[in-house]
Amino acid sequence: MRPWPELVRLPILTTLVGCLAGCGSGGGLTSPAPTIVVDGSSTVFRISKAAQEAFASVDPDVTVVVDNHGTGGGFGRYLQGEVDIVDASRDAKPDEKEKAWSQALEWTRFVVGYDGITLAVNAKNDFARSITVDQLKKLWEADSKVVTWKDLDPSWPDRKIVLYSPDNDSGTFEFFVEAILGKGKHPRDGVQQSSDDNILVNGVVGDPDGLGYFGYAYYADNKERLKALAVQAGAEAPPVAPSPETIADKSYKPLSRPLYIFVKNSSTKRPEMASFLSYYLDNVSTLAVTGRYDPPTPEDIEANKAALASLTAKSGDDAAQAVAKPSTP
Template sequence: MRSWRERAWLPALGAALAVVGGCGGGDVTPTETIIIDGSSTVFRISKAAQEAFAEVDPDVTVVVDNHGTGGGFSRYLQGEVDIVDASRDAKPDEESKAKSQGIEWTRLIVGYDGITLATNDKNDFAKSLTVEQLKKLWEPGSTVRTWKDLDPSWPDRKIVLYSPDNDSGTFEFFTEAIVGKAGSQREGVQQSSDDNILINGVAGDPDGLGYFGYAYYAANRERLHALAVQAGPDAPAVLPSPESIADKSYRPLSRPLYLFVKNSATRRPEVGRFLKFYLDNISTLAVKGGYDPPTPQDDLANRTALARPMSAGDAAAPDPTPTSAPAPATP
């Protein structure tokens, strides 16, 4: 059985071979390939960028995969990808490994998300949870088994929990924000790297409760109920929404979304063109992906940061002249 790294590389390899080999044996122009992997959350934005960019620069093949933020960084450190989609910041050990290998990157903010806790649409009693209740529910060694254990007025039925897997940046961000330690979660949780499997699990189980990026909830809101989160004893219970994520009132589960771009890759002309297109259209692409777009301050910081590695080579640095993307579809 092939490893996931081998399986992830096969589509890109197949595309490259098809272009090089051709069908008729005539003159063939090789296709340039850009490889992106990482967060299933940011995947939605990069996928939108891939599809829109193909319409304006069809000679470049952009491959977008989603093996989790940790999986993306792992492939990055193995030299297999140009760009990492990340729903958390890089860890110190990832930074040190990159530095020891002489790999430099540039971090860009491409949107904002609110990790959403959702129940089955038949659940008519759980409307909100405090951070204290969430910690009690998700922490290692938790003794919470039923809804009644969380609130005496709720049914004495077993809670069935769903979460992203351990390679997920969403998993790491959530556990750090709620439990207090990244990657620390109770046993007995049904985990998956595929957000759609988590959605289907909660939607198919009257006592299901799971968490995932806001866009995945929004695309399935007719099948799920989002829970409001109360950050502290005196804080209001706040539902996730584009507005509460943007104004940071949805605490502590609002977060920025990132691209980590290999500096040496930015100096390849096709990567430079793709990144310029990405930044020129980031507001459209973020909304199409289902998230809040970066702020104007983020946009300026992104362009300034990316200009440094690009100007060190032959690729043109991003300029303020936009390249239009197609109008977004409703997420």
């Protein structure tokens, strides 16, 4: 059989390629699904995860990825241009803000709830009911000589304390260390650390002499397996146990704290991002409670609304300038 002439084969090949490219898309090329990336605090993760799951029923065509590499890890990815929203259980550090602004990666901060870092012991611990800030400092400071429970309180057993803590990238770790030891201080060595709060919970649950700390929600999910210690802020202060009420009225101190999301300003120019952020903030009180945290205060809600309005207006002005700007030939 004679081979087909080139002029006959070329149109057929072109037709086949076009058919394959448009297969399953109505004859046109498919575009990737819009994606929003959230990363950071394992504490705030629970609120953003609730937002992701609820938003899926509002706009199933948008993919929201929520991860939890710690507040420091979230800011690290943000500075690499990899995320749209940072979940943060502490405020941004000056150097993080400086690096972001120097790269034109400006953000807007929103309050999404309140937490109380909870000191938890094994449920079988029948002697420790409360602990003072001074005892915590003595226990966690870098040159600590505390080895046993008896070293903290003569009436407690002469058994070794096993400590559990979030890792150094965690905002919970950084907030706890600053609140108990002071700014710029470093904690002791020999602590069992993990970026996963559930691993910390299981560590304390499995160790009769375990003592660990994590966000209140992780304690609330495991009340039957753990015992929370009341914290005494000063010599004249009463011991106060963590609870939604004591966290809300700030009587649980110094370990009550606000929870944040930091939103990349430029990301809100994307329709899917603007829609998700509006949904998140409109429903933030419900989402915070779903995550087992206290919701933002009415004042926080108003501040969030004002910040969102300012951000939306700025994004609109930027978009208008982009349209008005003549294209480069």
